[in-house]
Amino acid sequence: MRKTLRKLVLDLFGTFAKPARGVHILNGHYLSRTNGQAGVFQAQLSSLQKMCRLIRIEEAVSLIVNQAKVNEPLVAFTFDDGFEECATGIAPVLESFNINAAFFINPNFIDGDSAYRDDFLTNIVDTPIKRPMTWEQIGELHKRGHVIGSHALDHVRLLMDDPAILNLQLQKSRQIIEAKINAPCEYFAYPFGGMHDLSDTALALARKQYKYIFSQSDHRHNVSFGGAVINRRHFEPYWPVSHVNYFLSVKKS
Numbered sequence: 001m002r003k004t005l006r007k008l009v010l011d012l013f014g015t016f017a018k019p020a021r022g023v024h025i026l027n028g029h030y031l032s033r034t035n036g037q038a039g040v041f042q043a044q045l046s047s048l049q050k051m052c053r054l055i056r057i058e059e060a061v062s063l064i065v066n067q068a069k070v071n072e073p074l075v076a077f078t079f080d081d082g083f084e085e086c087a088t089g090i091a092p093v094l095e096s097f098n099i100n101a102a103f104f105i106n107p108n109f110i111d112g113d114s115a116y117r118d119d120f121l122t123n124i125v126d127t128p129i130k131r132p133m134t135w136e137q138i139g140e141l142h143k144r145g146h147v148i149g150s151h152a153l154d155h156v157r158l159l160m161d162d163p164a165i166l167n168l169q170l171q172k173s174r175q176i177i178e179a180k181i182n183a184p185c186e187y188f189a190y191p192f193g194g195m196h197d198l199s200d201t202a203l204a205l206a207r208k209q210y211k212y213i214f215s216q217s218d219h220r221h222n223v224s225f226g227g228a229v230i231n232r233r234h235f236e237p238y239w240p241v242s243h244v245n246y247f248l249s250v251k252k253s
């Protein structure tokens with residue numbers, strides 16, 4: 001019931017909502033929880049493009065980091081968890097709009113055996129039938145101008161202070177990705193992405209290992225943690241455009 005009411009409110013307000021000026025980074029995961037079609041994302045971007053300018057993720061990051069004054073709504077994209085449809089469905093749609101995205105991946109999900117993957121899908125990200133991208137697909141995305149970032153080695157909540165575990169999750173994942181794409185890995189999105197999903201020690205270590213760190217929270221502010229973390233707003237490609245518009249209409253500071 002509460003969900004239906006929320007949807008009605010979003011439909012109503014979203015129909016009249018206008019995206020606010022500023023840089024919006026939208027973070028999604030898949031075309032749908034089950035078997036999504038790329039067409040839904042194509043349609044969503046076609047509608048969004050009428051109200052916002054779609055930009056590359058590096059441009060969005062640079063504008064935020066340099067605190068640039070932005071007088072129009074700008075939208076860039078990232079995707080977490082590295083599902084296969086990022087390569088087969090999502091990236092081609094982004095490319096047809098002449099933009100890219102940052103894809104945040106977990107190396108152990110890609111290299112894991114079926115028991116590891118089942119646990120990852122069922123107990124951690126709650127999308128039972130997905131598959132990870134292969135390293136070949138990830139290498140291709142990199143060559144086509146997308147950004148490949150780390151989402152930690154495993155999809156774990158980085159609340160611990162143990163330097164051995166944190167080094168594995170933060171440094172090792174970066175090293176694996178860099179060896180696979182043969183380029184620096186400078187972007188890190190910590191798993192779960194909430195304001196309370198990262199310990200101070202993990203943040204300090206992440207800042208040493210990566211140039212840019214991303215949450216999926218506190219979207220009203222461009223940055224959090226004293227400027228150390230860039231905030232993203234959750235969305236999914238299959239959401240109605242009215243809902244996305246409503247979220248984009250929130251004034252940012």
Ligand SMILES: [Zn+2]
Nearest residue numbers: 080081191192
């Ligand atoms: Zn995730």
